[in-house]
Amino acid sequence: xxxxxAKDIMTKEVxxxxxxxxxxxxxxxxxDNKISGVPVVDNNGKMVGIATEGDVIVKDTDLHxxxxxxxxxxxxxxxxxxxxxxxxxxxxxxxxxxxxxxNVISCGPESPVYDVANLMVENKVxxxxxxxxxxxxIGIITRADIVKSMVQSK
Numbered sequence: 001x002x003x004x005x006a007k008d009i010m011t012k013e014v015x016x017x018x019x020x021x022x023x024x025x026x027x028x029x030x031x032d033n034k035i036s037g038v039p040v041v042d043n044n045g046k047m048v049g050i051a052t053e054g055d056v057i058v059k060d061t062d063l064h065x066x067x068x069x070x071x072x073x074x075x076x077x078x079x080x081x082x083x084x085x086x087x088x089x090x091x092x093x094x095x096x097x098x099x100x101x102x103n104v105i106s107c108g109p110e111s112p113v114y115d116v117a118n119l120m121v122e123n124k125v126x127x128x129x130x131x132x133x134x135x136x137x138i139g140i141i142t143r144a145d146i147v148k149s150m151v152q153s154k
Contacts, residue, residue, distance in 0.1 A: 006116055007109035009149045010130045010139030016041045019048055019097035026096050027056055039129045039137040040100045046135040049100035050127075055090065056099070106131045109138065117146050 016039045017026055029038065030053060037052035066079035093099045106129045107116050116128055120143060130139035 004113040004149050005109065006107050006111040006113065006130045006139065006141060009113060009145045010109070010141050011145065012139050014039060014129070014137045014140050016045075016047075016137055017051065017096055018043065019095070019100070021096045023056060023093060023096065023099060026051055030056070037127055039104075039140070040096055041137065047104065047106065047129060047131055047137045049097070049102045050104045050129065051096050051100040055101070104129060106137075107141075108133070113146065113149055116141055120146065 015029065015033050015035060017029055019040050019042055021029075026038070030036065037050055039047045040049040040051050042048050066077050066081055066084045070076075090099050105119055105123045105125055107119065109130055109132070111130075119128055120126070127140055127142045129137045130141060132138050
């Protein structure tokens with residue numbers, strides 16, 4: 001894998017969605033293209049996040065208020081209030097920008113495949129967008145692409 005770069009194994013025809021699109025449009029896009037996630041772009045085509053099936057199905061889960069107890073005149077939460085707020089935000093979301101993951105791990109086309117594999121493992125992600133110098137997605141690499149490259153390089 002040492003001789004291979006992201007540009008050699010990436011899927012070049014990247015499907016993207018605009019951050020202003022509805023969650024229904026995102027769901028349909030994922031279904032129509034038989035994919036599990038897409039880069040989210042702004043009006044200039046620059047990547048601003050990633051949206052996955054996992055982000056969509058959160059809307060169908062039960063919303064659990066964090067456990068707490070009262071002490072004197074205060075409330076002490078036993079679970080993360082921030083996690084609850086983020087979950088509530090996704091439950092009420094109507095636009096892709098409200099459910100996407102904004103801090104996306106990405107790589108450039110000249111990134112060695114072993115670096116991409118390390119990024120996937122370290123960050124526990126299933127896909128890594130490949131972006132140009134101007135921040136636009138030009139490809140995407142999945143775990144399957146990494147495995148395929150290992151077989152082909154032997």
